[in-house]
Amino acid sequence: xTKVLTDARSIRIKGRSFxxxxxxxxxxxxxxxxxxxxxASRSAGFFLGRPVVLDVTDLPIDRAQLKDLVGELAxxxxxxxxxxxxxxxxxxxxxxxxxxxxxxxxxxxxxxEPIIELHNAPAKPVVESRPAPQSIIIREPVRxxxxxxxxxxxxxxxxxxxxxxxxxxxxxxxxxGTLRGRAMAGSVGNAAARIFCRKLEAELLAIDGIYKMAExxxxxxxxxxxxxxxxxxxxxxxxxx
Amino acid sequence: xxxVIVVTSGKGGVGKxxxxxxxxxxxxxxxxxxxxxxxxxxxxxxxxxxxxxxRVVYDLVNVIQGEAKLTQAxxxxxxxxxxxxxxxSQTRDKDALTPEGVELVMAELKRxxxxxxxxxxxxxxxxxxxxxxxADMAVVVTNPEVSSVRDSDRIIGLLDSxxxxxxxxxxxxxxxxxxxxxxxxxxxxxxxxxxxxxEILSIPLIGIIPESMDVLRASNIGAPVTLADARSAPAMAYxxxxxxxxxxxxxxxxxxxxxxxxxxxxGRRAA
Numbered sequence: 001x002t003k004v005l006t007d008a009r010s011i012r013i014k015g016r017s018f019x020x021x022x023x024x025x026x027x028x029x030x031x032x033x034x035x036x037x038x039x040a041s042r043s044a045g046f047f048l049g050r051p052v053v054l055d056v057t058d059l060p061i062d063r064a065q066l067k068d069l070v071g072e073l074a075x076x077x078x079x080x081x082x083x084x085x086x087x088x089x090x091x092x093x094x095x096x097x098x099x100x101x102x103x104x105x106x107x108x109x110x111x112x113e114p115i116i117e118l119h120n121a122p123a124k125p126v127v128e129s130r131p132a133p134q135s136i137i138i139r140e141p142v143r144x145x146x147x148x149x150x151x152x153x154x155x156x157x158x159x160x161x162x163x164x165x166x167x168x169x170x171x172x173x174x175x176x177g178t179l180r181g182r183a184m185a186g187s188v189g190n191a192a193a194r195i196f197c198r199k200l201e202a203e204l205l206a207i208d209g210i211y212k213m214a215e216x217x218x219x220x221x222x223x224x225x226x227x228x229x230x231x232x233x234x235x236x237x238x239x240x241x
Numbered sequence: 242x243x244x245v246i247v248v249t250s251g252k253g254g255v256g257k258x259x260x261x262x263x264x265x266x267x268x269x270x271x272x273x274x275x276x277x278x279x280x281x282x283x284x285x286x287x288x289x290x291x292x293x294x295x296r297v298v299y300d301l302v303n304v305i306q307g308e309a310k311l312t313q314a315x316x317x318x319x320x321x322x323x324x325x326x327x328x329x330s331q332t333r334d335k336d337a338l339t340p341e342g343v344e345l346v347m348a349e350l351k352r353x354x355x356x357x358x359x360x361x362x363x364x365x366x367x368x369x370x371x372x373x374x375x376a377d378m379a380v381v382v383t384n385p386e387v388s389s390v391r392d393s394d395r396i397i398g399l400l401d402s403x404x405x406x407x408x409x410x411x412x413x414x415x416x417x418x419x420x421x422x423x424x425x426x427x428x429x430x431x432x433x434x435x436x437x438x439x440e441i442l443s444i445p446l447i448g449i450i451p452e453s454m455d456v457l458r459a460s461n462i463g464a465p466v467t468l469a470d471a472r473s474a475p476a477m478a479y480x481x482x483x484x485x486x487x488x489x490x491x492x493x494x495x496x497x498x499x500x501x502x503x504x505x506x507x508g509r510r511a512a
Contacts, residue, residue, distance in 0.1 A: 145395040160441070
Protein backbone atom coordinates (compact mmCIF):
# COMPACT_ATOMS: atom_id res chain seq x y z
CA UNK A 1 0.00 0.00 0.00
CA THR A 2 1.42 3.35 -1.02
CA LYS A 3 0.33 6.72 0.29
CA VAL A 4 1.18 10.24 -0.83
CA LEU A 5 2.14 12.12 2.29
CA THR A 6 2.88 15.63 1.06
CA ASP A 7 1.27 18.51 -0.77
CA ALA A 8 2.80 19.49 -4.09
CA ARG A 9 4.43 22.60 -2.63
CA SER A 10 6.35 22.56 0.58
CA ILE A 11 9.22 24.42 2.15
CA ARG A 12 12.66 23.07 1.34
CA ILE A 13 15.33 23.15 3.98
CA LYS A 14 18.69 21.64 3.12
CA GLY A 15 22.14 21.28 4.57
CA ARG A 16 25.07 22.32 2.44
CA SER A 17 28.83 22.38 3.00
CA PHE A 18 30.96 25.40 2.22
CA UNK A 19 34.66 25.98 2.27
CA UNK A 20 35.66 28.35 5.03
CA UNK A 21 39.05 29.72 6.03
CA UNK A 22 39.64 29.51 9.76
CA UNK A 23 41.76 32.21 11.38
CA UNK A 24 43.21 31.39 14.81
CA UNK A 25 44.40 34.67 16.30
CA UNK A 26 46.78 34.71 19.23
CA UNK A 27 47.47 37.25 21.92
CA UNK A 28 48.41 40.06 21.88
CA UNK A 29 46.07 40.88 18.99
CA UNK A 30 48.16 43.92 17.91
CA UNK A 31 51.11 41.71 16.97
CA UNK A 32 48.87 39.19 15.31
CA UNK A 33 47.12 41.90 13.27
CA UNK A 34 50.52 43.25 12.20
CA UNK A 35 51.44 39.81 10.91
CA UNK A 36 48.08 39.57 9.15
CA UNK A 37 48.69 42.96 7.50
CA UNK A 38 52.07 41.70 6.35
CA UNK A 39 50.42 38.66 4.80
CA ALA A 40 47.70 40.77 3.18
CA SER A 41 50.30 43.10 1.64
CA ARG A 42 51.92 40.13 -0.06
CA SER A 43 48.65 38.60 -1.24
CA ALA A 44 46.15 41.33 -1.95
CA GLY A 45 42.54 40.30 -1.64
CA PHE A 46 43.16 36.90 -0.13
CA PHE A 47 40.21 37.26 2.20
CA LEU A 48 37.98 39.18 -0.24
CA GLY A 49 34.59 37.52 -0.56
CA ARG A 50 35.75 34.48 1.37
CA PRO A 51 33.82 33.06 4.32
CA VAL A 52 36.13 33.43 7.30
CA VAL A 53 35.64 31.71 10.65
CA LEU A 54 37.42 33.01 13.74
CA ASP A 55 38.71 30.28 16.07
CA VAL A 56 39.13 31.70 19.58
CA THR A 57 39.34 28.37 21.42
CA ASP A 58 41.28 28.71 24.71
CA LEU A 59 41.86 32.46 24.24
CA PRO A 60 41.23 34.34 27.52
CA ILE A 61 39.39 37.28 25.97
CA ASP A 62 36.25 39.16 26.92
CA ARG A 63 33.39 40.45 24.83
CA ALA A 64 34.92 43.89 24.24
CA GLN A 65 38.20 42.40 23.01
CA LEU A 66 36.39 40.08 20.61
CA LYS A 67 34.27 42.96 19.32
CA ASP A 68 37.41 45.06 18.77
CA LEU A 69 39.06 42.21 16.89
CA VAL A 70 36.03 41.69 14.65
CA GLY A 71 36.01 45.46 14.02
CA GLU A 72 39.74 45.51 13.21
CA LEU A 73 39.26 42.63 10.78
CA ALA A 74 36.27 44.38 9.15
CA UNK A 75 38.53 47.43 8.54
CA UNK A 76 40.80 45.06 6.60
CA UNK A 77 37.81 43.79 4.56
CA UNK A 78 37.80 40.47 6.40
CA UNK A 79 34.19 39.59 7.18
CA UNK A 80 33.73 37.06 9.95
CA UNK A 81 30.84 34.64 9.28
CA UNK A 82 31.13 32.81 12.58
CA UNK A 83 33.14 32.32 15.73
CA UNK A 84 34.36 28.92 16.83
CA UNK A 85 35.29 27.96 20.39
CA UNK A 86 33.86 31.09 22.05
CA UNK A 87 32.08 31.05 25.39
CA UNK A 88 28.39 31.93 24.83
CA UNK A 89 28.80 34.91 27.19
CA UNK A 90 31.15 36.77 24.85
CA UNK A 91 28.84 36.41 21.84
CA UNK A 92 25.44 37.99 21.43
CA UNK A 93 23.45 40.38 19.27
CA UNK A 94 25.58 42.21 16.71
CA UNK A 95 28.28 39.53 16.90
CA UNK A 96 28.88 36.72 14.41
CA UNK A 97 27.09 33.47 15.36
CA UNK A 98 28.84 30.63 17.19
CA UNK A 99 29.94 27.71 15.04
CA UNK A 100 30.97 24.25 16.09
CA UNK A 101 31.70 20.86 14.61
CA UNK A 102 34.25 22.10 12.07
CA UNK A 103 36.52 19.38 10.76
CA UNK A 104 40.09 19.86 9.62
CA UNK A 105 40.97 18.60 6.16
CA UNK A 106 44.15 17.46 4.51
CA UNK A 107 46.25 19.97 2.59
CA UNK A 108 45.57 18.40 -0.81
CA UNK A 109 41.85 18.99 -0.29
CA UNK A 110 42.58 22.70 -0.37
CA UNK A 111 45.23 22.47 -3.07
CA UNK A 112 43.18 24.51 -5.46
CA GLU A 113 43.28 27.30 -2.90
CA PRO A 114 46.43 29.40 -2.73
CA ILE A 115 48.50 28.07 0.14
CA ILE A 116 49.87 30.95 2.13
CA GLU A 117 51.44 30.72 5.54
CA LEU A 118 51.64 33.36 8.21
CA HIS A 119 54.91 33.72 10.07
CA ASN A 120 54.87 31.34 13.05
CA ALA A 121 51.12 30.87 12.85
CA PRO A 122 49.86 29.19 9.72
CA ALA A 123 46.27 29.94 8.75
CA LYS A 124 44.31 26.73 8.88
CA PRO A 125 42.05 26.44 5.88
CA VAL A 126 39.15 24.10 6.53
CA VAL A 127 36.80 22.58 4.01
CA GLU A 128 34.00 20.07 4.17
CA SER A 129 35.21 17.49 1.69
CA ARG A 130 33.03 15.12 -0.31
CA PRO A 131 34.57 11.69 0.16
CA ALA A 132 33.36 8.44 -1.35
CA PRO A 133 30.00 7.05 -0.08
CA GLN A 134 30.28 5.84 3.49
CA SER A 135 28.07 4.53 6.24
CA ILE A 136 28.11 4.38 10.01
CA ILE A 137 26.48 1.90 12.35
CA ILE A 138 25.33 2.93 15.82
CA ARG A 139 24.95 -0.06 18.11
CA GLU A 140 23.11 1.67 20.93
CA PRO A 141 19.81 3.49 21.30
CA VAL A 142 20.00 7.17 20.32
CA ARG A 143 18.81 9.00 23.44
CA UNK A 144 16.67 12.09 23.74
CA UNK A 145 18.76 15.21 23.11
CA UNK A 146 21.39 13.38 21.06
CA UNK A 147 22.00 14.14 17.38
CA UNK A 148 23.69 11.89 14.90
CA UNK A 149 24.82 14.00 11.95
CA UNK A 150 26.51 12.16 9.12
CA UNK A 151 26.44 14.08 5.83
CA UNK A 152 28.81 11.57 4.21
CA UNK A 153 26.36 8.70 3.82
CA UNK A 154 24.02 6.16 5.39
CA UNK A 155 23.22 5.85 9.10
CA UNK A 156 22.14 2.52 10.58
CA UNK A 157 20.93 2.39 14.19
CA UNK A 158 20.65 -0.95 15.97
CA UNK A 159 18.22 0.23 18.63
CA UNK A 160 15.59 2.92 18.95
CA UNK A 161 15.74 6.65 18.29
CA UNK A 162 14.10 8.40 21.26
CA UNK A 163 11.64 11.24 21.27
CA UNK A 164 13.74 14.41 21.11
CA UNK A 165 16.67 12.72 19.33
CA UNK A 166 17.57 13.25 15.69
CA UNK A 167 19.38 11.50 12.86
CA UNK A 168 20.60 13.55 9.93
CA UNK A 169 22.17 11.56 7.12
CA UNK A 170 23.49 12.46 3.70
CA UNK A 171 22.26 9.07 2.55
CA UNK A 172 19.57 6.69 3.79
CA UNK A 173 18.57 6.02 7.41
CA UNK A 174 17.92 2.53 8.77
CA UNK A 175 16.46 2.13 12.27
CA UNK A 176 16.32 -1.40 13.69
CA GLY A 177 14.04 -0.30 16.52
CA THR A 178 11.38 2.31 17.09
CA LEU A 179 11.82 5.71 15.44
CA ARG A 180 10.28 8.19 17.89
CA GLY A 181 12.47 11.23 17.17
CA ARG A 182 13.39 12.93 13.92
CA ALA A 183 14.95 11.40 10.84
CA MET A 184 16.28 13.49 7.97
CA ALA A 185 17.70 11.52 5.06
CA GLY A 186 19.43 12.87 1.96
CA SER A 187 20.21 16.04 3.86
CA VAL A 188 22.87 17.30 1.46
CA GLY A 189 20.68 16.95 -1.59
CA ASN A 190 20.05 13.28 -2.27
CA ALA A 191 16.53 12.60 -3.52
CA ALA A 192 17.25 8.86 -3.77
CA ALA A 193 17.77 8.51 -0.01
CA ARG A 194 15.21 6.49 1.97
CA ILE A 195 14.17 6.03 5.57
CA PHE A 196 13.50 2.56 6.96
CA CYS A 197 12.33 1.77 10.46
CA ARG A 198 11.01 -1.23 12.33
CA LYS A 199 8.34 0.82 14.14
CA LEU A 200 7.26 4.29 13.06
CA GLU A 201 6.40 6.75 15.85
CA ALA A 202 8.42 9.64 14.39
CA GLU A 203 8.01 13.31 15.30
CA LEU A 204 9.34 14.47 11.97
CA LEU A 205 10.58 12.91 8.74
CA ALA A 206 12.48 14.55 5.92
CA ILE A 207 14.05 13.39 2.68
CA ASP A 208 16.12 15.80 0.59
CA GLY A 209 14.59 18.80 2.37
CA ILE A 210 10.92 17.74 2.02
CA TYR A 211 9.51 17.65 5.55
CA LYS A 212 6.61 15.84 7.13
CA MET A 213 5.35 16.22 10.71
CA ALA A 214 3.80 13.43 12.77
CA GLU A 215 0.23 14.70 12.38
CA UNK A 216 0.52 14.68 8.59
CA UNK A 217 1.34 10.99 8.51
CA UNK A 218 -1.34 8.42 7.78
CA UNK A 219 -2.54 7.03 11.13
CA UNK A 220 -2.40 3.42 9.92
CA UNK A 221 1.38 3.71 9.48
CA UNK A 222 1.95 4.41 13.18
CA UNK A 223 3.63 1.60 15.02
CA UNK A 224 4.33 -0.29 11.79
CA UNK A 225 7.47 -1.24 9.89
CA UNK A 226 7.69 1.39 7.22
CA UNK A 227 9.92 2.61 4.41
CA UNK A 228 9.72 6.13 3.07
CA UNK A 229 11.05 7.60 -0.13
CA UNK A 230 10.68 10.62 -2.35
CA UNK A 231 8.75 10.82 -5.62
CA UNK A 232 9.04 14.30 -7.03
CA UNK A 233 8.04 16.61 -4.19
CA UNK A 234 6.08 13.98 -2.25
CA UNK A 235 7.16 11.64 0.50
CA UNK A 236 5.79 8.18 -0.19
CA UNK A 237 5.37 5.53 2.48
CA UNK A 238 4.88 1.80 2.39
CA UNK A 239 4.45 -0.76 5.14
CA UNK A 240 7.10 -3.43 5.17
CA UNK A 241 5.90 -6.97 5.99
CA UNK B 242 37.30 0.87 47.46
CA UNK B 243 33.63 1.73 47.77
CA UNK B 244 31.16 1.97 44.92
CA VAL B 245 29.77 5.33 43.88
CA ILE B 246 26.11 5.34 42.82
CA VAL B 247 24.36 8.38 41.39
CA VAL B 248 20.59 8.60 41.85
CA THR B 249 19.38 10.77 38.99
CA SER B 250 16.34 11.46 36.79
CA GLY B 251 16.49 14.76 34.91
CA LYS B 252 12.94 15.60 35.97
CA GLY B 253 12.17 16.92 39.44
CA GLY B 254 9.75 15.45 41.93
CA VAL B 255 10.01 11.86 40.76
CA GLY B 256 11.56 10.52 43.98
CA LYS B 257 15.35 10.90 43.76
CA UNK B 258 15.81 12.06 47.36
CA UNK B 259 13.30 9.56 48.78
CA UNK B 260 15.01 6.78 46.84
CA UNK B 261 18.54 7.88 47.83
CA UNK B 262 17.58 7.81 51.52
CA UNK B 263 15.63 4.55 51.26
CA UNK B 264 18.36 2.71 49.32
CA UNK B 265 21.04 4.12 51.63
CA UNK B 266 19.21 2.92 54.74
CA UNK B 267 18.49 -0.46 53.11
CA UNK B 268 22.18 -1.01 52.25
CA UNK B 269 23.25 0.16 55.72
CA UNK B 270 20.91 -2.40 57.32
CA UNK B 271 22.96 -5.08 55.56
CA UNK B 272 25.83 -3.91 57.75
CA UNK B 273 27.64 -2.06 54.98
CA UNK B 274 29.05 1.41 55.51
CA UNK B 275 27.00 3.91 53.52
CA UNK B 276 27.15 7.66 52.95
CA UNK B 277 24.39 9.56 51.18
CA UNK B 278 25.63 12.81 49.61
CA UNK B 279 23.21 15.64 48.84
CA UNK B 280 24.28 17.43 45.63
CA UNK B 281 21.23 19.70 45.57
CA UNK B 282 23.11 22.79 46.75
CA UNK B 283 20.64 25.59 47.46
CA UNK B 284 17.58 23.31 47.61
CA UNK B 285 18.67 20.64 50.05
CA UNK B 286 16.08 18.13 51.21
CA UNK B 287 17.95 14.97 52.05
CA UNK B 288 18.65 16.17 55.62
CA UNK B 289 14.88 16.49 56.19
CA UNK B 290 14.06 13.09 54.70
CA UNK B 291 16.76 11.52 56.89
CA UNK B 292 15.72 13.48 59.97
CA UNK B 293 19.07 15.24 60.43
CA UNK B 294 18.09 18.83 59.65
CA UNK B 295 18.87 20.05 63.17
CA ARG B 296 22.30 18.45 63.19
CA VAL B 297 23.81 20.14 60.10
CA VAL B 298 26.84 22.23 61.05
CA TYR B 299 29.17 21.95 58.08
CA ASP B 300 28.20 20.87 54.56
CA LEU B 301 29.58 19.67 51.22
CA VAL B 302 30.40 23.23 50.08
CA ASN B 303 32.35 23.93 53.32
CA VAL B 304 34.41 20.79 52.68
CA ILE B 305 35.02 21.66 49.02
CA GLN B 306 36.13 25.17 49.93
CA GLY B 307 38.42 23.93 52.67
CA GLU B 308 36.46 25.50 55.53
CA ALA B 309 35.78 22.17 57.22
CA LYS B 310 37.19 18.66 57.28
CA LEU B 311 35.14 15.86 55.78
CA THR B 312 34.81 14.19 59.20
CA GLN B 313 33.29 17.40 60.60
CA ALA B 314 30.63 17.56 57.90
CA UNK B 315 29.57 13.89 57.97
CA UNK B 316 26.47 13.23 60.11
CA UNK B 317 25.99 9.76 61.55
CA UNK B 318 22.41 8.50 61.57
CA UNK B 319 20.94 8.11 65.06
CA UNK B 320 19.21 4.82 64.22
CA UNK B 321 21.80 3.10 62.02
CA UNK B 322 25.42 3.45 62.96
CA UNK B 323 26.71 2.51 59.48
CA UNK B 324 24.61 5.20 57.75
CA UNK B 325 26.01 8.71 57.19
CA UNK B 326 24.80 11.88 55.52
CA UNK B 327 26.88 14.55 53.81
CA UNK B 328 24.45 17.49 53.55
CA UNK B 329 24.35 20.16 50.87
CA SER B 330 24.52 23.86 51.61
CA GLN B 331 21.18 25.66 51.63
CA THR B 332 22.60 29.19 51.41
CA ARG B 333 24.79 28.71 48.33
CA ASP B 334 24.15 27.73 44.72
CA LYS B 335 25.49 25.06 42.40
CA ASP B 336 28.39 27.26 41.25
CA ALA B 337 29.96 26.66 44.66
CA LEU B 338 30.67 23.09 43.51
CA THR B 339 34.01 22.83 41.71
CA PRO B 340 35.05 19.77 39.68
CA GLU B 341 38.35 19.54 41.60
CA GLY B 342 36.64 19.85 44.98
CA VAL B 343 34.05 17.20 44.16
CA GLU B 344 36.80 14.90 42.91
CA LEU B 345 38.73 15.18 46.19
CA VAL B 346 35.63 14.58 48.31
CA MET B 347 34.55 11.57 46.25
CA ALA B 348 38.03 10.03 46.39
CA GLU B 349 38.09 10.37 50.17
CA LEU B 350 34.55 8.99 50.63
CA LYS B 351 35.31 6.00 48.39
CA ARG B 352 38.26 5.14 50.61
CA UNK B 353 36.17 5.06 53.80
CA UNK B 354 32.70 3.83 52.72
CA UNK B 355 31.39 0.73 50.97
CA UNK B 356 28.70 2.74 49.18
CA UNK B 357 28.68 6.42 48.24
CA UNK B 358 25.17 7.39 47.12
CA UNK B 359 24.99 10.74 45.31
CA UNK B 360 21.54 12.32 45.37
CA UNK B 361 21.49 14.40 42.18
CA UNK B 362 19.53 17.62 41.76
CA UNK B 363 16.96 17.80 38.95
CA UNK B 364 18.04 19.20 35.61
CA UNK B 365 21.07 18.58 33.43
CA UNK B 366 23.22 21.48 34.60
CA UNK B 367 26.29 21.75 36.81
CA UNK B 368 24.85 20.12 39.95
CA UNK B 369 23.50 17.11 38.07
CA UNK B 370 26.59 16.62 35.91
CA UNK B 371 28.93 16.87 38.91
CA UNK B 372 26.79 14.40 40.87
CA UNK B 373 27.12 11.82 38.09
CA UNK B 374 30.72 12.61 37.16
CA UNK B 375 32.45 10.10 39.47
CA ALA B 376 29.75 7.42 39.54
CA ASP B 377 30.50 3.73 39.01
CA MET B 378 26.82 2.99 38.48
CA ALA B 379 23.61 4.95 38.09
CA VAL B 380 20.08 4.52 39.40
CA VAL B 381 17.72 6.30 37.01
CA VAL B 382 14.52 7.17 38.88
CA THR B 383 11.51 7.35 36.57
CA ASN B 384 7.75 7.74 37.01
CA PRO B 385 5.54 5.85 34.57
CA GLU B 386 4.57 8.92 32.54
CA VAL B 387 5.90 10.31 29.26
CA SER B 388 7.69 13.46 30.41
CA SER B 389 9.59 11.62 33.13
CA VAL B 390 10.54 8.86 30.69
CA ARG B 391 11.86 11.29 28.10
CA ASP B 392 13.88 13.21 30.71
CA SER B 393 15.33 9.92 31.95
CA ASP B 394 16.28 9.06 28.38
CA ARG B 395 18.14 12.36 28.13
CA ILE B 396 19.95 11.65 31.42
CA ILE B 397 20.98 8.20 30.20
CA GLY B 398 22.54 9.88 27.18
CA LEU B 399 24.51 12.17 29.51
CA LEU B 400 25.57 9.23 31.71
CA ASP B 401 27.01 7.65 28.57
CA SER B 402 28.93 10.77 27.54
CA UNK B 403 29.66 13.17 30.41
CA UNK B 404 30.89 10.84 33.17
CA UNK B 405 34.51 9.94 33.88
CA UNK B 406 33.67 6.31 33.17
CA UNK B 407 32.26 7.20 29.73
CA UNK B 408 35.24 9.43 28.97
CA UNK B 409 37.59 6.54 29.77
CA UNK B 410 35.63 4.46 27.27
CA UNK B 411 34.15 2.18 29.93
CA UNK B 412 30.49 1.24 30.21
CA UNK B 413 28.41 2.95 32.86
CA UNK B 414 26.14 0.45 34.61
CA UNK B 415 22.63 1.93 34.59
CA UNK B 416 19.58 0.67 36.48
CA UNK B 417 15.98 1.77 36.20
CA UNK B 418 14.01 2.38 39.38
CA UNK B 419 10.34 2.90 38.55
CA UNK B 420 8.71 4.92 41.34
CA UNK B 421 5.20 6.10 42.18
CA UNK B 422 3.75 3.13 40.33
CA UNK B 423 0.00 3.01 40.86
CA UNK B 424 -1.52 -0.42 40.14
CA UNK B 425 -5.04 1.01 39.91
CA UNK B 426 -4.10 3.61 37.34
CA UNK B 427 -1.99 1.08 35.44
CA UNK B 428 -5.01 -1.22 35.29
CA UNK B 429 -7.16 1.58 33.89
CA UNK B 430 -4.47 2.28 31.30
CA UNK B 431 -3.93 5.95 32.23
CA UNK B 432 -0.30 5.37 33.12
CA UNK B 433 2.55 3.99 31.02
CA UNK B 434 2.94 0.23 31.34
CA UNK B 435 6.14 -1.20 32.81
CA UNK B 436 7.02 -2.90 29.53
CA UNK B 437 6.56 0.37 27.59
CA UNK B 438 8.95 2.22 29.90
CA UNK B 439 11.47 -0.61 29.60
CA GLU B 440 11.14 -0.67 25.82
CA ILE B 441 11.80 3.08 25.56
CA LEU B 442 14.67 3.30 28.04
CA SER B 443 16.18 -0.16 27.40
CA ILE B 444 18.15 -0.40 30.64
CA PRO B 445 17.70 -3.14 33.29
CA LEU B 446 15.03 -2.68 35.96
CA ILE B 447 16.05 -2.91 39.64
CA GLY B 448 12.69 -2.25 41.20
CA ILE B 449 9.15 -0.94 41.03
CA ILE B 450 8.15 1.18 44.01
CA PRO B 451 4.38 1.41 44.45
CA GLU B 452 2.75 4.80 45.05
CA SER B 453 1.98 4.77 48.75
CA MET B 454 1.06 6.97 51.69
CA ASP B 455 3.82 5.18 53.62
CA VAL B 456 6.44 7.15 51.63
CA LEU B 457 4.89 10.51 52.49
CA ARG B 458 4.44 9.52 56.13
CA ALA B 459 8.09 8.46 56.37
CA SER B 460 9.29 11.77 54.85
CA ASN B 461 7.19 13.72 57.32
CA ILE B 462 8.65 11.95 60.35
CA GLY B 463 12.15 12.34 58.91
CA ALA B 464 13.02 8.72 58.32
CA PRO B 465 13.87 6.80 55.14
CA VAL B 466 10.88 4.55 54.37
CA THR B 467 13.11 1.49 54.78
CA LEU B 468 13.65 2.54 58.43
CA ALA B 469 10.26 4.05 59.26
CA ASP B 470 8.17 1.07 58.24
CA ALA B 471 10.32 -1.79 57.01
CA ARG B 472 7.30 -4.00 56.34
CA SER B 473 5.41 -1.56 54.11
CA ALA B 474 5.13 -2.32 50.40
CA PRO B 475 7.45 0.51 49.26
CA ALA B 476 10.05 -0.42 51.88
CA MET B 477 10.06 -4.06 50.75
CA ALA B 478 10.47 -2.92 47.13
CA TYR B 479 13.43 -0.71 48.15
CA UNK B 480 15.03 -3.59 50.12
CA UNK B 481 14.80 -5.79 47.01
CA UNK B 482 16.23 -3.00 44.84
CA UNK B 483 19.17 -2.60 47.26
CA UNK B 484 19.85 -6.36 47.09
CA UNK B 485 19.87 -6.16 43.29
CA UNK B 486 22.28 -3.20 43.45
CA UNK B 487 24.55 -5.36 45.57
CA UNK B 488 24.54 -7.94 42.81
CA UNK B 489 21.84 -10.42 43.87
CA UNK B 490 19.49 -11.77 41.22
CA UNK B 491 15.84 -11.65 42.29
CA UNK B 492 12.66 -11.88 40.23
CA UNK B 493 10.77 -8.58 39.95
CA UNK B 494 7.06 -8.48 40.71
CA UNK B 495 4.83 -5.78 39.27
CA UNK B 496 2.66 -4.39 42.10
CA UNK B 497 -0.99 -5.33 41.73
CA UNK B 498 -0.47 -8.16 39.27
CA UNK B 499 -0.79 -10.91 41.84
CA UNK B 500 -4.19 -9.74 43.00
CA UNK B 501 -7.15 -11.99 42.34
CA UNK B 502 -10.54 -11.12 40.97
CA UNK B 503 -11.77 -9.84 44.32
CA UNK B 504 -8.80 -7.51 44.58
CA UNK B 505 -9.40 -6.18 41.07
CA UNK B 506 -13.01 -5.34 41.82
CA UNK B 507 -12.01 -3.74 45.10
CA GLY B 508 -9.19 -1.83 43.41
CA ARG B 509 -11.48 -0.39 40.78
CA ARG B 510 -14.01 0.75 43.31
CA ALA B 511 -11.35 2.31 45.51
CA ALA B 512 -9.99 4.32 42.61
